[in-house]
Amino acid sequence: MTSSRLCLLAAGCLGGLLISSALPAAQTQSGSGSDEELFDCRTLARAEAPATPREWFERSLWAGHCYVYEAQAVRLGHDGVRTLSLSHDVHEGIERGVAIYLDGPPMVFERRGRVGRLGGAEQGGEAPPSPAGIAERVDELYRLKLGDEERIANRRARRLDIVPPDSFRFGHRLWLDQASGLILKQALLDESGRPLETFQLTGLERPRLHQGEVRLDRQREVPTDPWQLGWLPEGFAAQPAETRSARHGEGVIHRLYSDGLATLSLFVAPIDEVELLAPGLHRLGVSHAAVRHRDLGGESRQLVVMGELPPRVLLRVADSLEWEAP
Secondary structure (H helix, E strand, O other): OOHHHHHHHHOOOOOOEOOOOOOOOOEEEEEOOEEEEEEEHHHHHOOOOOOOHHHHHHHHHHHHHHEEEEEEEEEEEOOEEEEEEEEEEEEOOEEEEEEEEOOOOOOEEEEEEOEEEOOOOOOOOOOOEHHHHHHHHHHHHOEEEEEEEEEEOOEEEEEEEEEOOOOOOOEEEEEEEOOOOOEEEEEEEOOOOOEEEEEEEEEEEEEEEOOOEEEEOOOOOOOOOOEEEOOOOOOOEEOOOOOOOOOOOOOOEEEEEEOOOOEEEEEEEEHHHOOOOOOEEEEEOOEEEEEEEEEEOOEEEEEEEEEOOOHHHHHHHHHHEEEOOO
8 A cells, every 4th residue: 555545545534623611611603694603712811821731731722723823843753854834824713724844755734624523412412612522531531740841942831741541542742832832842652652753843933812713613413324333442432523525435434533632534435436455554654554355234345444543453443343234
């Protein structure tokens, strides 16, 4: 399997999910004849300084949505050192983030959209705004610990360790800007606590709080699928994210599962409708992809499970999928 083919599969799988229970709740306003939830970023300027690990994590999630900035960064991974140019802005409540690699193969990534939600709207209930949902879920599943103050990109930063509860997911270490809450540096840690990848800002230019609202995604139902996953790590649940893409054929079904921090993507498609990938485990940067060809529902299908998780987890998820009888 080629890396370019995996990149096409992975494109669009990453999305922002974020918001804070320690901050004012998102306000509901009417727009275009329907109710729409908005969060006023200006409330961050009036919010009290975070004190607990969870409050710091929540603040970083909000900051990622509400600050407008330009930055330079470096990424240290298995392929060496790469430099990037980053930008984030908000226009009429819609976020736009762009990352441009400045060396090596030319690559540009752009994300445009609303603040997503963690989990779907249950019958008779509501899905909480994602920053609140993510902070709550991560605080329940992981152990959050504040470290010492350090200096990153010539700015005062506070370290936050996010320790996983088991060996089925990776750990994270974040360095958060004391002034804004923006992530200045982050490291993905393997089961032994060794860095798999480090991403660090080397310069942060004029971070400015957006003087307006950001728009929250509408309530969505989790899609109904003709299969069941016999195993997922504790805390992972299907997400209601929109995953249809022009990059994929009509027969390709793409689903996302997340525990609030780690995410895995599942692609299921009839073998005669997609480019065949070699069964087994494949690496794409810090991510891996588990590929299986299986007879499901009376038809040969290709399964691809990918994400920044230990490879054995991806393989186990792929092997646990069971097609439901009609």
